[in-house]
Amino acid sequence: MAALWKGRRRWKTNNYFKVLARSLTGKYEYDYDLVVIGGGSGGLACSKEAAQLGQKVAVLDYVEPSAKGTKWGLGGTCVNVGCIPKKLMHQAALLGTAVKDAKKYGWQIPETLSHDWGTMAGAVQNYVKSLNWGHRVQLNDKKVKYLNMKGSLVDENTVKAFTKAGKETTLTAKNIVIATGGRPKCPTNIPGVEHGITSDDVFWLKNSPGKTYILNVYSSDVGLECAGFLTGIGLDATIMVRSVALRGFDQQMSGLVTDYMEAYGTKFAWKCVPRRIDKLPSGALQVTWTDTQTDSQHQDTYDTVLWAVGRAPETKALGLDKLGVQLNKETGKIIVGADESTSVPNIYAFGDIGEGRPELTPTAIKAGRLLARRLAGQSTQLMNYDNVPTTVFTPLEYACVGLSEEEAERRHGKDGIEVYHAFYKPLEFTVAERDASQCYLKVVCESSGNQKIVGLHFTGPNAGEVTQGFALGFQCGATYSDLLNTVGIHPTCAEEMTKVHITKRSGLDPTVTGC
Template structure:
């Protein structure tokens, strides 16, 4: 009865049913230790925990990081802080600075060549900053009276989690509500000899004390291309091995521009290839054997580092979700949730990368975590809105987007019912140094009829994230192409080109921007 009421409560969230369920469980189990227990100390989990304290609730956080096969481990803050967005963007910046040094001579700066990059110095600076963020998260939890448990938890029942302390002592923690926010970890291939023994992942690359040297990056995800991009940018011999297509899930015209730019800037690509074996040689180099999918030819090369970037898997195996009946998608391994982040068990919720059908992005996890706390303890009634979420791939030439890819827009509305405005442009900063701007391009996808509502915006060029963030608000508010044309651009900027775009793909006219 309780579960039925929870699913079909009069307010759309089942508050009445959930309350009856909790009263029943409390009667059996006694007083709970926390009003809210969050399992996972990443961005989403921490945001949820801190938000809950604003309502005077007693909150606990469990977080434990399993070492990688290479022994890499880190502190509180999750993937973004430790092995994702933050160190990635800083190393991306290091690579951009290298490019700026080359351009500087054209602007009158005397720069001595060759310029040498010091990996160790960069890594120490980045790691020092990451550790400061780890400490900052600890302080914030303490300031908000959130109890932090550095233990690996697993479910005993719907309200009880158990785990082992560092001293090996087993403890049990009870909570009225539990939020799972354990995130994901990179996948290793399971059918390639030497993959685990000799390879690393993005969980390791940012914590290397010495340069990875000549590197093979396997995969064509944004993680792969971002890492390969900054490795090339700081002067390392870098190869990307691609089995199928780059940046799956993104607009493929834009993905091609990203990889074309990387190729023109010395990143090597092995297309339609899959590795079959990794062996360690006497000189400690790694010999990789791979096969060309199209012609079956086998090739071999040696590298100092092999990095796997073939996707991520949700970190839920140790949670014993089957003990409590939390439903998981058997194919993806992700937790099935409703529009209010509720799982199949009334008092258990899930947010972030481990949830089925959600974007694997830090800002969405943070927003979902805060909103969940407001649903549970405040007066929020609206579900999290996952539509129109902007994002950026921090490749050497950045790719930012919001809304639908052209392929998806055509699928949803039909090719004859969309209009694609586009432009090739040259950033002013590229002119004096005479840099190639072939891949600097943007396109806007609109409904063809009526007010021409903007369905998607895609931008490849410098500072793409900064460009897209502002336009994302307008698109979120239902901006139309007519309104865009009334928007005055800031001159001279790259973002200005978005406000001037007027050539359609349908017209067949040259979309190259000429003059002001």
Template sequence: MHQAALLGGMIRDATHYGWAIQPVLHDWGTMAEAVQNHVKSLNWGHRVQLQDRKVKYFNVKASFVNEHTVCSVAKDGKETLLSAEHIVIATGGRPRYPTHIEGALEYGITSDDIFWLKESPGKTLVVGASYVALECAGFLTGLGLDTTVMIRSIPLRGFDQQMSSLVTEYMASQGTQFLRGCTPSRVRRLPDGQLQVTWEDLTSGKEDVGTFNTVLWATGRIPETRSLNLEKAGVKINPNSQKILVDAQETTSVPHIYAIGDVAEGRPELTPTAVMAGKLLARRLCGQSSDVMDYDNVPTTVFTPLEYGCVGLSEEEAVARHGEEHVEVYHAYYKPLEFTVAQRDASQCYIKMVCLRKPPQLVLGLHFLGPNAGEVTQGFALGIKCGASYVQLMQTVGIHPTCAEEVAKLRISKRSGLDPTVTGC
């Protein structure tokens, strides 16, 4: 859906390149059907591969009976006991519904639901400021829908906050509306089918009201642990987060029970880290390796309209860990070549490299805001994982004309106070 929104922008750009384009219209139903068919084909493919590898697959819900046994319940209510020497919990998480808000459950949807809507959500209020909230709001705006994001405190908590501000500034410039410092209190369905949302402005204390076709809750996720009867197996959880406590080997409080992915305490909520942790665990269980998952310098990308890729420490984390006097930040505002002819706003395209100040200036973190951020970040993530220094990156030849080459040209430090805007090649 992010790609669908990007394509809309490219179609609008095309006229600047000489393409005669008819009025640009988007059909939600066609896109939704294609997306849903793709997901269904992935699910089918996984089941076929499990069968080919003679893995028994049970499409059931399970809960612990004791530390070696689970009870599974099929859709028809049939129960089956399954016992194993080792058990891996990888149940993931689900979007959190703010059940304390009147009408939230009855009239709202979550990010899980929006991908399965057969018809356009229309005018949408997205409540939340996580990467899920901003990604959904970004592609809805890109598809031409009236979209508002309601933020209680700060956007992209846990990410570099300068980059977070640039992300939301760009979204605002593209038409996404933001209600900052606000929290909803009630959702009601009006006679015409629209949803009336009442919210409080936390700064002024005043109430306000708006009407929307869809309210999307993106206020965090909760781990799928409540129905597992973990106490019967002796598996301990964090009572606040409901996540399972694990060690560096992904082992729970019970030596032969493991937990990987979003369900485990202190793990990044990212699919690729769960996949790799699972692979490494399988190899250890089979005696093929003793390698454990390294959760340092995990790269990721937020797929907002202007993509934000990062790996390593944020500027705030680097300063907190090493002290401001020991950190050097190199940065640049740049203009992607593809933005020039189309006369696109590039004022938020920005790169920041966070380094130790002491030579050779080990790179602590890289933050990239611009087109194809995931592709750019993936390559530099290897270098940072291998202990790249600023000196080494400056010895790297850039590929012209790309956005990624701007990383290898970062010369201006924040400390210098000089204008970091790139003015030419």
């Protein structure tokens, strides 16, 4: 208690002199120009940009271990338990498919193939750890103060930071940025929920998860991606979907993705809800669920249950309510303005924690850099959140930019849009004799005027790589005629986008039959 009182007295004394200095000089002496709470991709980008612009910056980052005790280093969700390990494990699954294809191309492959989880997981985890270290080195090189501490707000210019052991430090700053992102949610009303794991755990498992049941109650893309790579490396994976898959995405494309996954070997329990999970004496997990279409109850045993029910913002421990920072009561996210400002001066928030913002790493990185430039007085440019491209890394990848067909129709009316579409067969599928019936693309355009493109969707190999280039066209206001005037690269899947000419309205067969 004596040490705590001494620390508080020192803080009050220091602040007294700072207030006195401000009254005499009109300026306030802060410890930092900018304090960033959150060391994910967005927070790191913001802090490094600010430091390069001459700001004195500190970053606070502390990861609370998951309920299963999983913990990781600097870099946030994307680096540690999201995009990076997910894409690498997706690649492991793609390589398994490629090995099977290789026989058709003349490679002499043993009849029996097996996958070793430990080798893959160890390699992925080592790479992630190298990124953790790289981020620390970059912060040091750019003179950003890194504190492995939890932060909470005292006022609009003051942050209290706590170590794991409870040691307290007070930081003052001209501006404070919150970029704490989110963590996976778990249901609270299902008995046995504690027996499951989340995406915070699956990428750090040292042993194979074995037969896995993925409870994808709220249509998470992460759930589908995990089911896809688990199936791809030879595991028995079942995914439960309460209503529709990939809510918020184009539903025709979603159907193609899940049709391919089912053909690929992933099992689906459609229109089902979980009831309970029981741990048996053998250690196996018995899952009970209800099929809402037939009102029938089902039961099976699994080695692992993975919860993929969405994410919750990390706001509860920040002390936002005491300061009056306005939150969306339903989502718990921070309400922000176009400039990432909150309802309290000098406090900003961006990334997954911001209400209405895409939960995507590249948008957080770009928004963080732009915010740093504005706070340093170097720019007035705001982040443009329209037409952000994204990819779902399922076995058949799906990428899109702009509006879904449903949203385009809602905004413009059924007669106000024209949809050009095509089913195509990737050349690499031909010799391998792979089914390409879900390889599809569509371009959603305004039907009037110069037919401005408002949505573009693609399922097929390397969907993200294909769509990234077309996203530039969106930023430039591309039209359907611009697309047709673009020369494709032959033979590629991407070139099919430049040749698409059949409309849904025509009713003609959209299957591509040749060059």
